[in-house]
Amino acid sequence: MNRRENLKLLFTGALASGFLLTNCSPEEKQLTYSPQISGGTKGGRTEEEKIIDQKLLSETFLTEEEKKKLEVLVDIIIPADEESPAATEVGVVDFIEFMMKDYPGYQTPMRGGLMWLDHYGEDHFGKVFLELDDSQKLEIIEAIAWPDKASTENEGGVKFFNMLRNLTATGYFTTEPGFKYLGYVGNTPNVWNGVPDHIMKAHGFELPEVYKDVYLKPEERGELAQWDDEGNIIRKG
């Protein structure tokens, strides 16, 4: 599609189908269910960026055992429910692996925090974290998951779990199932015509009288702008 045709479509309001605006075919627009980690970021990458992404993707930070621990932990933080899958099902551990390398500042707190779980397990149950039964694992999580209630001796564990909660939540809610769960409906061509009426009413708002005739009207989006000498835009009707 050439630019002119593209613009014509915009003007005639053929906004419903997103691919018209993105210069790509509907097949390309198909999104995979799980996020794709391989291949690096899409769109407009410099050679330098491609090399950085490929380097990060070719390296491994987490050990197999650390990954296993994380698989348990991220699903405790974000489990499956009737509406949505669990964290492991949308690749949260792979995301964490990538972020460890992209922000190296995460590495030591993550490695140390995962070790801390083993120490706690040994001290309280005589076993490392992965060998504990589910109720023992949860007992540890309970001790570090509530920052305002946790005892000061577990502060290190609390800090680690705060970081892991952040990474798990972000890794989860930046996937397609995460978007669906949150109910985000944007990032698609549309015509903004203000807050829907019933929501305006529910919040007790009305548009300021003085601007009612100033704001953009959707139907005029196709008209070429023209002004009088005083800078007033000429509007039909």
Add this chain to the structure above:
Amino acid sequence: MSFEIKSTAESYDVIIVGSGAGGGMASKVLSEAGLSVAVIEAGGDFDPAKDEDRTQMRFPWESPRRGSGTRIRPFGDFDAAIGGWDIEGEPYTRARGTSFDWFRSRMVGGRTNHWGRISLRFGPDDFKRASIDGLGHDWPIGYDELKPYYDKVDKLIGVFGSKEGWHNEPDGFFLPPPKPRLHELYMMKGAKKVNIPVIPSRLSVLTKPINNDRGVCFFCAQCNRACQAYADFSSGTCLLHPAMKKGKVDLFTNSMVRKVTTDDSGKATGVSFISKVDMKEYKLRSRVVVLGASACESARIMLNSKSKSHPDGIGNSSGMVGRYLHDSTGADRMGILPELMERERYNEDGVGGMHVYTPWWLDNKKLDFARGYHIEYWGGMGMPSYGVGFSMDTMRKYLKDEFGNPSPNGGYGEGLKKDIRRIQGSTLGMSGRGESIPQYSNYCEIDPNVVDKYGIPVLRFHYQWTEHEIKQAKHMHDTFEEILTNAGAILLGNKPGPESKYGLATPGRIIHEVGTTRMGNDPATSVLNSNCQAHDCDNLFVVDAGPFVSQADKNPTWTILALSWRTSDYIVSELKKKNI
């Protein structure tokens, strides 16, 4: 036409260094006047309509880091601007005890690929601040000289807004502004209670078409990712590329200008640049040299252009090149609004930025600091990206549990998952952007000890805020708290105190740095005359924000565009008269 590198036999009427707002405008006006133009750009070519360059409309899962910032794109993995605060092989230094951060974009269009599209005219007072408060200096020109150019820029490029009739916030030729979002209505409500005006914002985003070459906004809120429909302004899409299509403009990409070359009489003869492709130096000749490399980069080129006739750098007999460097002030505050929790979902993306803002509304005569600030508002149900779901260890308490009690911070499991959904879209905040007082003692100079990877000496910055800026930041925070609490929001974080200069942003961070090659009538105290022509070199001009005598509280781009157009008209007329 676009060349990676090129032999030097050919000569141009004009060489323009840089393809941002100033260079782009100059390339359009000068080429349309029939002059042959070469644009030298340190970065690569860029066209957001090409699918391979497209970051717009991408979802976070198309990035392995889910859109978080990188060294090359500190404002996010999908931000269009390539470069950042810290470019590999292109260092800069700071004098001990001072701070300055320098944001650069190495690409066609420069930083116009990044900015918030806030397009405010300077008002009559903004050119004459010294006459009003005795600080700094007046511009040698006033609003009346620039008004016709602002008008032309409005019509050529497009800006939405509302006519308000304020003396120092001049109206223009506006497109219709979009209606406010829900959190913006709350901000308007909070501000109204304390008599602070909130009006439709003024952004260079096309809500209606202005010509047949550019599309209209389809409300994806992603202007910072560059628009494939060209519905927002960037220099590449709206100025340089259209000028190239008409012929007469050659673009040299990946070309790092080292110096302006001169003849024995001190006249500029062209530029010398390093090709990033083969790391060799090339020389290009022209009748006129126009610098639009950004305030600091143009100053750097001038300071590095030393010759017998310009021993301290071209145009620098006054010693003023690099002096009076100043950035806007900045401070921010955030809150959480219970009325916005568990919101009904709808597409609230809107344009790429705020739909409402507050221009400076007070009289400094009644305040303990000089110069004002405007307020930008943010919040809403924007697209989740890296960072979504963070901070539940401190923010979950703002959600009420099923019994109406505050939820405990932190946690895990289905309850946490639900609370992240409930809190989504309930935070909001604001940023103040204000005017600082230009200081002779704030400047950039050549660091004698450091060169970049092209062998070009780099800049060393000296910058300290004064009491005026610090007190202004304090006032911003008082205002932010008033508006947020009156809007019904709970304040997040702590109000910064004197130990952190009241949260005043580090110089450079607002990316409005100007003033390094300021204009003036006296060649002893300024670099350029009122036509942005070097006092010391008739065929050298500067078209970025270097010529600004003072940076109003407004974003500089619209004034760069108007000034560059005016300067370009002057160049055409001087060439016709054979004065240069």
